[in-house]
Amino acid sequence: MxxxxxxxxxxxxxxxxxxxxxxxxxxxxxxxxxxxxxxxxxxxxxxxxxxxxxxxxxxxxxxxxxxxxxxxxxxxxRTIAGGTVAADPRLLTKILIGINIAVFILVQVRGQALVDQIALLGQAQLPSGSVAGVAQGEWYRLLTSMFTHQAVAHIAFNMLSLWWVGAPLEAALGRLRYLSLYLVSGLAGSALAYLLAAQNVETVGASGAIFGLFGATAVLMHRLRLDLRPVIAMLVINLVITFAWAGISWQAHIGGLVAGVVTGYAMVHAPRRHRALIQYGTCAAVLLVVVVLTLIRTAQLS
Known part of the structure; x- marks a missing residue:
């Protein structure tokens, strides 16, 4: 509107x-x-x-x-971003929450051994004696870490946030654009954490992707001329927690937030004539940045 x-x-x-x-x-x-x-x-x-x-x-x-x-x-x-209006506009958010919960259950069953295999890790020697990490060619960790949680409080907070901000955003963008935004934001957060965090520290959680959704929501609300104060207040609170508490990957949060704002802007402001090209072209550009950052860090560790 x-x-x-x-x-x-x-x-x-x-x-x-x-x-x-x-x-x-x-x-x-x-x-x-x-x-x-x-x-x-x-x-x-x-x-x-x-x-x-x-x-x-x-x-x-x-x-x-x-x-x-x-x-x-x-x-x-069509949605405001040009996506198809679905019968269940929140289906993808439910699926993402389900995947996160399923991985959490697997982690509880298999323990630290599974976390060592799928968490974001630069390069470190595992208890088994093997050297693992993204620097060893395990790029899949940039993605799998986005769906990995160990603590109940961690996954509970992230999934509540994902439902609160993700469901309305999925309805506004459409499923494919929403999924693209979620993935590129999460991968951007993982890439920045890989670049700046210590090489032997494991990073897990969907927070990078969720911060991207927060950024895109702010862009969407500005586009619709709605009251930005609620989402800005939530962002400020989360950023304060990010930098005030130890053990939180601020790199993943900031990387996801920046990617979410950039991608979200392309999603809701792209002119209708070249909308899909600009939207998915922006996603591709963000993914290219992810690849470049990953290559730079890998070269440093090698």
């Missing part, structure tokens, strides 16, 4: 006729409105607006999206 700045009645003490006029509803030309359809961007008044997963749609776009048969691709309901 987009609201055009201005008050149709004009500020107090000012001649209303001198105030800038708002657009008029395309179905009711006598009614001014600050609301636009999120799909076709035509002005719509309160009588014409139909609630969508994000913002409002006009009656024509709703009919095109819910008609019988196979609607043309251009007429299907």
């Amino acid at each position: 987009e609201q055009v700045p201005g008050d149709p009645q004009g500020p107090a003490g000012r001649d209303p006729s001198s105030a800038p006029s708002l657009p008029r509803c395309y179905r009711h030309p006598d009614r001014e409105t600050g609301i636009r359809c999120v799909r076709c961007e035509r002005p719509i008044c309160p009588e014409c607006m139909v609630s969508a997963s994000v913002g409002f749609q006009c009656p024509e776009c709703v009919r095109q999206g819910s008609g019988t048969g196979h609607a043309p691709e251009a007429n299907r309901p």
Whole structure:
């Protein structure tokens, strides 16, 4: 939903006729409105607006999206980022939470031996005597560490945060764009932790990806002209905890946050004509940075 700045009645003490006029509803030309359809961007008044997963749609776009048969691709309901509106707009977030919980259960069953195999680790000698880590070619650790938790409090806090911020963001972006954002944010956090953290310290947790979701949420709320104070307050609290408490990977949090802001901006601000190219091109650019940082650190450790 987009609201055009201005008050149709004009500020107090000012001649209303001198105030800038708002657009008029395309179905009711006598009614001014600050609301636009999120799909076709035509002005719509309160009588014409139909609630969508994000913002409002006009009656024509709703009919095109819910008609019988196979609607043309251009007429299907779309999110603000151009993604397909799904029947369950929170399904992917549920799956991600399920994967994290499943890995947590495996860690509780197999113990530290499993953590040593999948945690983010630069380079270290394991109790078994073998040398392991990303520097040894185990790049998969950049990904597997994103789904690994050891403590109950750690996974509980992360999964609550993932549901609180991830579910609405998935509905706003669409599944594929949301998954891309989640993965590139998490990988960026892992890459920065690998670059800056001690080589023999294991790093685990979904926090890097979740910080990326926080950053993208702030960008989305700014795009929709919503109140940013709740998400900014949450970010500030989490950043204070990140730097105040020992044992927290600030590198992963900052890396994920920066990647989330950059990718999120591309997701919600890309022009419609080249939207997919810009969105996924930005994801590819972030992944390229991840590869470069990983190569630089690997060269240092080698």
